Amino acid sequence: MAYANTIRTAGRANAGLSDRIAGLFRALTEARKKRAVFVRTLRELESLSARDLADLGIARAMISTIAHEAAYGA
Numbered sequence: 691m692a693y694a695n696t697i698r699t700a701g702r703a704n705a706g707l708s709d710r711i712a713g714l715f716r717a718l719t720e721a722r723k724k725r726a727v728f729v730r731t732l733r734e735l736e737s738l739s740a741r742d743l744a745d746l747g748i749a750r751a752m753i754s755t756i757a758h759e760a761a762y763g764a
Contacts, residue, residue, distance in 0.1 A: 728761035 735743070735753040743750060 724761045728757050731760045732757040 732753060735748070735757060738746075740750070743753075748756065
């Protein structure tokens with residue numbers, strides 16, 4: 691009877707369960723921070739008057755796009 695036994699220790703693909711869970715929590719924390727930037731930017735731009743938006747050269751229809759770019763990049 692033959693046995694093959696391989697132990698891999700290098701690389702992120704073989705990260706332990708605790709490493710993967712920690713990575714998940716880091717990703718969730720980062721996603722929450724980006725979402726907070728999006729919501730804050732969206733609320734601030736939506737609170738501006740039409741004249742203020744015109745002074746900035748922003749159409750009301752562009753607010754969501756601008757907030758998305760501020761939070762998540764282009």
